[in-house]
Amino acid sequence: MVTTEPLIEFDNVTVSYNGKPALVDVSFKVDRPAFVTVLGPNGAGKTTLLRVALGLIRPMKGRVIVLGLDVARAPDEVRRMIGYVPQREYISENAPVLVRDVVLMGISSRKPLGRSPTRRDKEKALETLKVVGMHNFWDEPFKHLSGGQQQRVLIARALASDPKLLLLDEPFSGVDSASQEIIIEVLRDLVRRGIGVLLVTHDINPLIDVTDYVLLLNKRVIGFGRPLEQLTPERLFQLYGRKVEVIKIGGACFVLSGDSHA
Amino acid sequence: MLDVQPIILRAITAATLAAVASAPIGVFTVQRKLSTAGAAIAHTSFAGALLGYLAGTEPLLGALVLSVTYALLVAYSGRRGGNMDVALGVSFGASAALAALALSLSREYSTLAFTYLLGDVLGVSESELLVLASFSVASLLLVAIFYELLKMVTFDEETAEAYGVNVTFLNYLHVVLVSLVVVVELKVVGSILATVFLVAPAASALELAHSFEKVMILSVLIALASSLAGFLVSILFNLPTSAVIGLIASSAYLLAVLFSPKRICCR
Numbered sequence A: 001m002v003t004t005e006p007l008i009e010f011d012n013v014t015v016s017y018n019g020k021p022a023l024v025d026v027s028f029k030v031d032r033p034a035f036v037t038v039l040g041p042n043g044a045g046k047t048t049l050l051r052v053a054l055g056l057i058r059p060m061k062g063r064v065i066v067l068g069l070d071v072a073r074a075p076d077e078v079r080r081m082i083g084y085v086p087q088r089e090y091i092s093e094n095a096p097v098l099v100r101d102v103v104l105m106g107i108s109s110r111k112p113l114g115r116s117p118t119r120r121d122k123e124k125a126l127e128t129l130k131v132v133g134m135h136n137f138w139d140e141p142f143k144h145l146s147g148g149q150q151q152r153v154l155i156a157r158a159l160a161s162d163p164k165l166l167l168l169d170e171p172f173s174g175v176d177s178a179s180q181e182i183i184i185e186v187l188r189d190l191v192r193r194g195i196g197v198l199l200v201t202h203d204i205n206p207l208i209d210v211t212d213y214v215l216l217l218n219k220r221v222i223g224f225g226r227p228l229e230q231l232t233p234e235r236l237f238q239l240y241g242r243k244v245e246v247i248k249i250g251g252a253c254f255v256l257s258g259d260s261h262a
Numbered sequence B: 001m002l003d004v005q006p007i008i009l010r011a012i013t014a015a016t017l018a019a020v021a022s023a024p025i026g027v028f029t030v031q032r033k034l035s036t037a038g039a040a041i042a043h044t045s046f047a048g049a050l051l052g053y054l055a056g057t058e059p060l061l062g063a064l065v066l067s068v069t070y071a072l073l074v075a076y077s078g079r080r081g082g083n084m085d086v087a088l089g090v091s092f093g094a095s096a097a098l099a100a101l102a103l104s105l106s107r108e109y110s111t112l113a114f115t116y117l118l119g120d121v122l123g124v125s126e127s128e129l130l131v132l133a134s135f136s137v138a139s140l141l142l143v144a145i146f147y148e149l150l151k152m153v154t155f156d157e158e159t160a161e162a163y164g165v166n167v168t169f170l171n172y173l174h175v176v177l178v179s180l181v182v183v184v185e186l187k188v189v190g191s192i193l194a195t196v197f198l199v200a201p202a203a204s205a206l207e208l209a210h211s212f213e214k215v216m217i218l219s220v221l222i223a224l225a226s227s228l229a230g231f232l233v234s235i236l237f238n239l240p241t242s243a244v245i246g247l248i249a250s251s252a253y254l255l256a257v258l259f260s261p262k263r264i265c266c267r
Helices: A046-053 A075-080 A099-108 A119-131 A147-159 A177-192 A233-240 B004-031 B035-054 B059-077 B084-105 B109-118 B126-145 B147-155 B157-162 B167-188 B190-198 B200-208 B212-236 B241-259
Strands: A005-017 A020-032 A035-039 A061-066 A082-085 A165-169 A196-201 A213-218 A220-225 A245-249 A252-256
Touching: A005 A046, A005 A196, A020 A046, A020 A061, A020 A213, A035 A177, A046 A061, A046 A165, A046 A196, A075 A082, A082 A147, A082 B157, A099 A119, A099 A147, A099 B147, A119 A147, A147 A165, A147 A177, A165 A177, A177 A196, A213 A233, A220 A233, A233 A245, B004 B035, B004 B126, B004 B147, B004 B167, B004 B190, B004 B200, B004 B212, B004 B241, B035 B059, B035 B084, B035 B109, B035 B167, B035 B190, B059 B084, B059 B126, B059 B167, B109 B167, B109 B190, B126 B147, B126 B167, B147 B157, B147 B167, B157 B167, B167 B190, B167 B241, B190 B200, B190 B212, B190 B241, B200 B212, B200 B241, B212 B241
Parallel strands: A020 A220, A035 A196, A035 A213, A082 A165, A165 A196
Antiparallel strands: A005 A020, A005 A061, A213 A220, A245 A252
């Protein structure tokens, strides 16, 4: 049975870059296990929110608690419990790395200096690749993979360190629908096993079924709660500053937008 | 009569050290697009060697001190939001000015200039060889110790930082390692050609192999082959060693580009 405990809490967090606000008085709290989707337009501070949770950016005001620990006071302990999947654009795709190298990075970056991956590490890496269905690509160069396959390998890397919270930044960008479905299924299963998921996206539709809570963010919190309560035309108008249609059929809903950023 | 054998032996050892020490850190340097920084550090080492000579100390130590100081300053200027390109441009001029000043103060103008600009592998003394060996071993050891982290930072700096890897420290370490190998190369091929060992073998290997491990091995082999073949040809045909090594290493890169399976498949 999965126990309930605090997963993540933002308490009046304010962040600014060179005097320009990136996050203003952001507050929300979620218990574990939960699937949280952060939705917002470009420049809404979604990636900043993840970087604050990782302790990479110190808020000017407020505090962030991850799994019961204050990120500002115990950043290393917090990072050890988090798996991170960055936007693929931050990755040097031309680097000479094989799929196994990428997954092993998730393990070796947290080991003492100078230690090469052990047989056990390699077994663990292969296990996590199986979770995302990429175990047959063990010796394949990372750059030879499609966008969706690369994303699945990056998720495997994040899972290789047995995180309690998984942070994902736009994981469906440039990803084919088959890989998208596999990724969503993997994430759904993680939440069932008690792992928290906090995912940043500009397209909520594929995730409405799996999302427990949605955070509507545009520098400030526009709304936070269950998807069906939050995904209303009024709230989405507040979020994007323009009309967004929402179709609700029974217990499901679909967000329709004029562009791809809703 | 001149004792030829020890001179040749020292020269071959120095050329081997320069090749083996430079290639591994060269792979990270090329992959992280720091080749220009490597060239700038090499130019500074020339000024450092001349200043060391004028100060009456071992020129190679002078080269190390100035190039490490310079490398750290460049890395500092290139931190998030900084403009490393401008820092490199300004410091290129500063190191050239320092070198010109040091040369004008020296009475052995041309000998010094030739030794540290174009290298003097046949003039490597026993004490210099010891310095080169210690720098080479130090750089190889550090690359081995930080190998996994350097690999991760090269591939994905963002996640490395998120996982608590001290990326800033690794960036500083990287340029210090480049400084170490540049000083080793200074005596073998000179400051002008220092990047030949740092960049060409790594860039060639990156055209041919897909994993860091294979790229490392291949770049060491290419550097070693260029170094030893260049030395042999220069002795046989009485040509400047550094120039021949430079031409062979550059040709290896040209061949790697022409026959790269990565490029052939995309034509």
